[in-house]
Amino acid sequence: MKKQVPIGEPKTEMSFLDHLEELRWHLIRSTIAVVVIGIAAFIAKGFIFDGIIFWPKDANFPTYRFLCSSAQLIGLDSFCFSEMPFSIQSRTMAGQFSAHIWTSITAGVIVAFPYIIYEFWKFVSPGMHNNERNTSKGFIFAASFLFFTGVLFGYFIVTPLSINFLGNYQVSETVLNEFDLDSYISTIRASVLASGVIFELPIIIYFLTKIGLVTPAFMRKYRKFALVIVLILSAVITPPDIASQVIVAVPVLILYEVSIFISRAVIRNQEKAAKKAAKKTAKS
Template sequence: MRSESKPADPAQEESFISHLVELRDRLVKSLIVVLVLFGVCFYFSGDIMKLLSQPLYQSLPAGQKPIFTDQAGAFFTLTKVAFLAALLLSLPWVLYQAWAFVAPGLYEHEKKFALPLIVSSVFFLVVGISFAYFFVLPAAYKFFYAFAADTGADVMQDLQKYWDFTLAIFFGFGLTFEVPVVEMLLVKLGMVTTQQLREARRYVVVGAFVVAAVLTPPDVLSQFMLAVPLCLLYELGIVLAGFISVRSRAPEAPTEAGADTASGGSPGGSA
C-alpha cells in the first residue's frame, strides 16, 4: 500500500515565498543603485582615472605620458574604472540591503555582533585599498622605473596594463586586510581560540608570503609589501579576537551562578 505524502503547510509555503519576494526586491534595489552610480562614474571616468593613476604619473620621466596600444583600450579601461568606482560607492547601500534582509531572523546577541562585523569589514577593505594606492603603487613603479633607467631604454606605459596591475593590487590588499575580521568571526563562532591563533604564528608567516605571491603581480616588492602587513594584521586580529573572547565569557558567570542557586533552592523557599 503506497504511503500518502504529507501535504505542505500553507503557512510555511507562504512564508518561503514572501522571503523570496523580499530577496528579489533587495537585489533589485541594490542593482538599481549600482547601475545609477555606474552611469555617474562613467560620465566622470576620465577624472577618476586621472586621480587613481597619480602613482603612475608621478613615476614617469618628465614629459612622458602613458599610452593606449589599441583603439578600444580607452573605452574598456574607462568602463572598468567606472565599474570599480560604482561598486565601492554602492557597497554601503548593498550591505545595508543584505543586513535588512537577514536582520529579522537574527537573535539580539547576533545583531549586536553582525553590525560591527559589517562596519569593520568595510573599514578594513577601504584601509587595504588606500594602503595599496598611497604606498604600494608609488613604491612599485619607482622600483620598476629605476631598473629601466639603468638600461638606458624608455618605458612606454600602457594605461590598460596599468589598470590590470592596479586592480590586482587593490584586490589583493583589500582582501587580505580582512584577516582581522575573519579571526574575530572564527573566535566568536567558537571554531578557534586565541591561543590556537597564537600557536599558528609560524605557519601564518610562511602562508603570508605564499598568499602574497598568488594575489599580487609577480614582483618581489609588491609581494613583500603585502606579506609584512598581512603578518601584522594577523597579530591585530589576535588582539581584537581576545577582546571578543573576554566579552563572550563575561555573561557566563551570572548564568552559572543562577543555575547553581536554582539547583540548590532559593534561600527563602520552602523546604
C-alpha cells in the same frame, strides 16, 4: 533566520524560497547602488583617469616625493625622477571604452561598499539573538573603515611601488616599456582591491570565531604559518623586491595580531553568556 514582524504579531519562520527572495532584493539594491555610482564615475571621466588612475605615473605623486626625500637623507637618489620611463597605449579598437566601463564599475563597487555591507547586515541580522545584534552594531562602520584603509594603502603604497619597479624594469635597453592601458589599470585595480580585502582580516576572524572555526589558541599556534602566508600574499601583490614585501607584510601582520585580540574577546563574551545562561537555568 526569522522574518521581522510588527510587535504583537506572532513570529513565523521564513521558508527557503522566502530567504532566496529576501536575498534577491538585497542583491538588487546593492547592484543599483553600484550602477548609480558607476554612472557618476563614468561621467567624471577626467577626474577618475587623470586625477586618480594616472596620478601614480606622475613623478609628483606624494609617495614618490616622500620616498625621494627619505632616500636623500641617507645619501641615495632612489625614487627621485622627473618622468616615468614608459608610455601607455591602447592597442584595441574598444580598448579605451572598455577600460572606461570597467573602471567605472570598480569605482562603483569601492564607493558603494558601505551600502553593500549594510544590505548584507540587513539580511543576516534578523537571524541573530538580541545580544549578538547589540554587540555587532559597529560592524558596518568597522568593515567600511578597514576596507577604505586597505584601499588607500593599496593606492598610496602598493601601487606606486609596483608601478615604479615594473615601469623601470628592463631586460635590455633595446626593449621599450610601452604598456597596454588594460594592463596598467589592472595593476592598480589588483593592488587596491587586494589590499582592501586583506584589511578585512579582523572582521573575517570575528565571524569565524563566532561560528567556532577559529580560536585565539589556534591563531597563536599557527602564527609562523600565517607569517609565511602573509609573505606570499605580499609577494603576489607587490614587486619582487624585499623592501616592498616587508612594507606590505608589516601592516598585515599587525592586523593578524589584532585579530587574535578580537578572537579572544569574542570567546570571552561567549563564555560570559554561557555562564549567565547556566545561572538562569540553575535558578529556574
